[in-house]
Every structure is written in C-alpha cells, then in structure tokens.
Amino acid sequence: MTINQPFYRDVTPQGGDYETVSRVIELVTEDYRSQPGLEEIARRLGQSPTQLQKTFTRWAGLSPKAFLQAVTLDHAKRLIALEGLPLLEASLELGLSGPGRLHDLFVTHEAMSPGEWKSKGEGLLIRYGFHSSPFGLALVMATDRGLAGLAFADGDEEACFRDMADRWPNAHYIRDQEATAPYAARVFDPAAWNGDQPLRVVLIGTDFQVRVWESLLKIPLGRAVTYSDIACDIGQPTASRAVGAAVGRNPISFVVPCHRALGKSGALTGYHWGLTRKRAMLGWEAARANGILPE
DNA sequence: AGGGCCCATCGCA
C-alpha cells in the first residue's frame, strides 16, 4: 500500500483503490460478529484512518461506514423486497428486438444465432484487451457486432483469458487494446452512460441463457431481484435453479448485471468473479442510485 | 451428474 504516497499520485487510482476496498470488505465479512471499526480496519491494513476515508470516498462516493452499511444483508433484503417481479415487467417498454432502454448504460443487444452458438465461435473474430477498472483489472472482449465478454483478472491474466476463451474455443483471438479501450472507458464511467449512441452488446449462449441474461438487463441500477423472480420473468417459474446456473455463466460481467441477482433470503449466494467483487459492485452502485440509499 | 435455488421440516437456543 505504498502507492498512496503524495509524490507519485497513482494515475489509475481506481485500480489501486479497488485493492484497498476489497480487503476492507473481506476483513469486515470475515468477522462481521466483532464489527471492527474504522480505526481497527485501518490499523490492520497498515493505513491511517484518514487515508482510508479518502480512498473510500474517492472510489465509492461513500464513507467507509456508509459503504459497509450498503453491503449488509439488511440492505440486500431491501433491494429485493421493494417489488421484485413487477420491476422486471414494467421496465420493458420497447420489446427486446429493437434498441431499448435496457440497463442504465443504454444497451442494444442481439443474440447469436443457434448455429453460431453451436459452432462455438467458429469464424468469429474476437479482439481483447486488459484495462484497469473500479473492480480491478478487466478483460474486455469484442466482436465487430459489439461487446461480447467482460471478466476480471485478479492477478492472473492468462487464467482469466482462458476462462473466457474456452467459452468460444473456435473463435480467433487478437489482442488489441486500442479496439477494446473505448468499451472499458464507457462501461465503467457513469457519466458516459447515455442514450445517444447505445452500447452494442452481443449475447453468445444457449437460448435459455440468453433469455436469462436479457432479463438481467432489465434490473435498474441500485436494485436487485431473486433467482426465482427471474425464473418467473422468463415464464418458467420452477426453473430457478437452472436460472442460477445460467446467471453464473454470464460472459459480460457488470454490463449484464448478474451481481444484481440474489438469493431469496437476501444472501449473495455466489459470483463467478468472487463474492467480494459482487459486494463491491452492489456498494458502488448504491452510492450512485439516488433515493434508495439508507438515510 | 451436478449446479450462484427454493421450500418444508426439525432441532436447538
């Protein structure tokens, strides 16, 4: 944590900040019984409380205290309790085939044809690159039809790439930072979320998976639904378990907001890129969702 | 076969 020295201000502060934030989340969730205070946490991270305070407000837009509050079970329950199902139905105004106001990011999406899916990416050209993000180093993948993959590296870029590339093993991959940079810049900057030019997204998966991911796209920022809500939304109310599996296979993390799917009890249950990251995303979003913030 | 599920029950404080 020497990067927070005054002399070399980190040029990618968000990336560095995430390390601190994730460690705090881990500390707090590990022994949530003892409820360590700001002092205690800072001490264990080898930082001063004021330093920590700064990092948090810069990263989350919230004080550590408020942030941690936003990540409790209690808050999670509130996110899903407000309405649940109607939430999904109401926000779908334009139908899924045309460009719609899915996701706060304004996303148009198309699904791969069944043939394209079965060929496992045969003939598909995928450009990829790594970029720093508020949630750590991100792997971005894009075809000429739009964003196709988004994952997080956690120190092992090779493993991260494999994880994604194995999903479409027959595709052709080219590392191309320049091609993917605009996607990264836009996706993680709420100020760049607008409808002028919707973000193009390609969903590559089975028919069932695509329907689940479409459903996820309808959940607004700062809200959450349960797996069974989604099952109902796609017209298969008894398929909640299969929904869970499909949510977990979502290739475009964050953009397709699989972190907004929670267990019925409000428990976070699982996340392909780590529960800590799921918590971080929900907390980060809480700060940006007006009106639903605790007090 | 085996999941990022869910519900009903039961036992224990």
Place this chain on the structure above:
DNA sequence: TGCGATGGGCCCT
C-alpha cells in the same frame, strides 16, 4: 423467534 442442517423436487447443460 431465529439460525443451521437436511431432504426432496426442479430443470438446464
């Protein structure tokens, strides 16, 4: 009440 453990049903890969 409340929380953990358990068992059975569910339905996609």
